[in-house]
Amino acid sequence: MACIYICDDEQGILRYLSKLLKTHGYAVESFTGGRSLLARLEAAPGVPALLLQDVRMPDLDGIEVLKRVRRLAPELPVVVMTAHGTVDDAVHAIKLGAYDYVMKPFPKEKILGVLARALEHRQLTEENRRLRDELQRGDDTPPVFASPRFRQVYDLTLQVAASDANILILGESGTGKELIARTVHGNSLRRSKPFVSLNCAALADSLLESQLFGHMRGAFTGAVLNQKGLLEEADGGTLFLDEIGDVSAAVQAKLLRVIQEKEFIPIGATRARTVDVRFVAATNRDLQQEVAEGRFREDLYYRLNVISLTIPPLRERPEDVAPLAHHFLRRFAARMKKEVHGIEPEALRSLGSYHWPGNVRELENVIERAVILARGSLLTADLLPVCSRPAPAPAADEAVPALSLDELERRHILGVYRHNGGHKSKTAEILGISRKTLDRKLAEYGVQ
Known part of the structure; x- marks a missing residue:
């Protein structure tokens, strides 16, 4: 549901617009002055999809408000409202970056049309930027590794990338499945087309269907615009479906149709659309058992x-721990502009002796x-979380418990969960797994 901010010092205008927009499926927040609006944007600049503001307000001039909005949220489309005597101000606002203006009093069809066009313009702008970023970033940066085990996987990845066959990537959470998927795309004949990624476990079924297949305006409450799905965005390229094992039976059936027939029907549409997509899926589940x-x-x-x-x-x-650690060190030191150049031997030994239940994501x-x-300029062992340091060696007469990897994983997950006071989101972030995966693990362990 698109959220629209309305800023006007006239209470009657605010009530009228709030009721009108809510009736047509928008979420609305109202502000009676520019200062309160700017304070809200400073706290959360990415919340609104559009701003509808008066060009004249008593507490802060509307043009000044617009200038500050452009600095706080440069991508936010702004539609200004103006009276007959302030048209010149509205034209000035357009020159400063406002999308359009409407003149009071305006019929509801006029304002709804302008807002719909502004939201559609933003949607197209975001899609173009995402595609441009994909092309600029490229997908051919090789993974960092030193082990023979990963070398086998990487060589096979390069070998199969040139084909157009669908690929299933298996492995625990955090092992680098999306990186391998990007490597497949970057070394395929589709490399100049989009690589589109979707985490299937992060969305409810209804949202997942809408994201995949798109929807038509009016298909459901809140569908105020036609929305292109990720299948269409990936046309000609690669669609990466992460956590495919979490997809419901209904969505599985629709995906099968797309793979077999190369066509799908957006939600609310009556005609099928065709796509040419290579599917790369990934899961940490045993799909044969599923x-x-x-x-x-x-x-x-x-x-x-x-x-x-x-x-x-x-x-x-374990041969990959040190090169990966140095790789992440260089990345974060550059991002944070810190003069950190290396890792002390004791810290490297600690990293190398840890069993990493969260895999590469946890190391990162x-x-x-x-x-x-x-x-200082080096990472030292005392900077590492307690959970990533090796346990002290047992005494000579102390029995070492023989634990399975599943039991070690269970103890580690529960330990981190309790250490964070039962905070699930923080626990999932530290472990490098999705919230949905953590919920499933806790349910398996009998934690309510």
Whole structure:
């Protein structure tokens, strides 16, 4: 649901516009002056989809408000409202970057049309920027590794990238499945077309369908514009479906149709649209077991699993810990503009002896935290979280418990969860897993 901010010192205008826009499916926040509006934008500049503001206000001139809005939220489309005597101000506002203006009193069809066009313009601008960023970033930066295990995966990735077959990437959370997917795209014949990524576990079914297939205006409450889906955005390129094992049976059936027929129907549409997309899917689940237990369609599994790539967890390729740690160090030091150049041997030994249940993502979080806290030019062992330091060696007469990897994972997840006072979002971030995955793990462990 698009959120629109309205700023006008006339209470009657605010009430009329709020009621009108809410009736047509918009979320609305109202402000009686420029100062309160600017304070709200400073606190959360990315919240509104559009600003509708008066060009004349008593507490702060509307033109000055517009100038400050452009600095706080340069991408935010602004429509100004003006009376007959202030048209020159409205024209000046357009020159300063406002999208359009409407003259009071305005019929509801006029204002709704202007707002719809402004929102559609923003949507197109965001799509163009995203595609431009994808092309500029490129997908051919090789992964960082030193282990023979990962070398096998990387060589196979390059070998299969040139084909146009669908690929299923298997591996635990945080092992680098999206990086491998980008490597596939960057070394394929589709490299000049979009690479579009979607985390299937992060969205409810209804939102996932809308994101994938798009929707038509009026298809459901809040659908005020036609929305292109990610399938159309990825046309000619690659669509990466992360956590495909979390997709519902209904969405699985629709995905199967797209893969088989190369066509789909947006929500609320009556005609099918065709696309040419290469599918790369990833999951940390055992899909064969999911198929056997009836939770994942067997025909979809075989359509996606033309070629499979299995990424080993970080604990099975300890040779990669040091080069990855130095890679993340360089990245975060440059981003934070800090003079941190290396990692002390003791800290490297600690990193190398840890079992990394959160894999590469957990290592990345650990190094980012260490760079933030670093006061000198080297990362030291005391900057590492307690959970990433090796446990002290047991005494000679102390029995070492024989634990399975599943039990080690269970103890680590519960330890981090309790350490954070039961805060799920923070726990998931530290572990490098999605909130949905954490919920599933806690349910398995009997934590309510």
